[in-house]
Amino acid sequence: MQHLIICRCEEVSLKDLEETAKKFNCTARELKLRTRAGMGFCGGRTCRPAVDKVLTDLTKENPTDAIPLKVSPPVRPISLSDLGGKASDD
Amino acid sequence: MTTKRIVNHPVLGKLEENKKITFTFDGQSYDGYENDTIASALLAHGIRTLRKHEESGNPRGIYCNIGHCYECRVTVDEVSNVRACLTPIKENMVIESGKVQPSPLDPKNEGDLPRTYDEFIRSEEQKKNANK
Numbered sequence: 001m002q003h004l005i006i007c008r009c010e011e012v013s014l015k016d017l018e019e020t021a022k023k024f025n026c027t028a029r030e031l032k033l034r035t036r037a038g039m040g041f042c043g044g045r046t047c048r049p050a051v052d053k054v055l056t057d058l059t060k061e062n063p064t065d066a067i068p069l070k071v072s073p074p075v076r077p078i079s080l081s082d083l084g085g086k087a088s089d090d
Numbered sequence: 091m092t093t094k095r096i097v098n099h100p101v102l103g104k105l106e107e108n109k110k111i112t113f114t115f116d117g118q119s120y121d122g123y124e125n126d127t128i129a130s131a132l133l134a135h136g137i138r139t140l141r142k143h144e145e146s147g148n149p150r151g152i153y154c155n156i157g158h159c160y161e162c163r164v165t166v167d168e169v170s171n172v173r174a175c176l177t178p179i180k181e182n183m184v185i186e187s188g189k190v191q192p193s194p195l196d197p198k199n200e201g202d203l204p205r206t207y208d209e210f211i212r213s214e215e216q217k218k219n220a221n222k
Contacts, residue, residue, distance in 0.1 A: 008150075008153065008159070008161060009160070009161075011143060011145070011146055011148070041163070041171075042158070042159050042160045042161075045158060045159070046153075046154065046158065077171065079171070
């Protein structure tokens with residue numbers, strides 16, 4: 001259970017999160033920034049519910065109290081060439 | 091060709107023979123059928139590792155298979171981060187798997203490079219003295 005991967009993109013396990021939370025006694029947001037859980041290539045679309053649950057459980061913090069673990073656009077990784085108008089047809 | 095493709099399904103019946111398409115994956119040539127995705131064509135050949143994790147090198151392949159998680163991203167015709175689970179194969183497509191990236195923050199990879207200008211000057215002086 002300890003080696004359970006929470007965030008696949010950044011390879012963060014439950015153990016990593018628990019240890020970091022214990023060591024730095026941090027808020028959910030700080031824990032996210034330290035471990036990079038949910039901040040990988042997929043933008044947290046795969047693991048966000050799991051990360052949110054684990055973070056609020058570990059830090060005993062009501063997610064509405066502090067700065068929320070916000071979801072920001074773009075909703076898909078997008079390349080600079082796409083933004084520059086060189087997007088392919090698909 | 092040995093295939094892992096299900097050609098005779100108990101419910102869906104026999105697989106229709108589609109047009110064959112040839113492509114390369116990591117320098118090796120494979121074939122698949124028209125309308126195959128990159129991931130499904132490779133899976134039919136028993137290839138499940140589509141990339142390595144950039145830092146740890148752990149193998150990755152199909153995870154969500156609906157274009158959501160980007161775990162299957164590969165480089166197609168020199169365009170990086172293309173999702174193998176959504177992209178149909180095309181004739182002579184060149185596909186490269188994702189490799190482990192060099193980690194500049196790992197002290198093991200620093201080697202003997204000087205870290206400050208002072209260290210650089212000292213190392214240059216040492217070289218000069220050694221040559222004398």
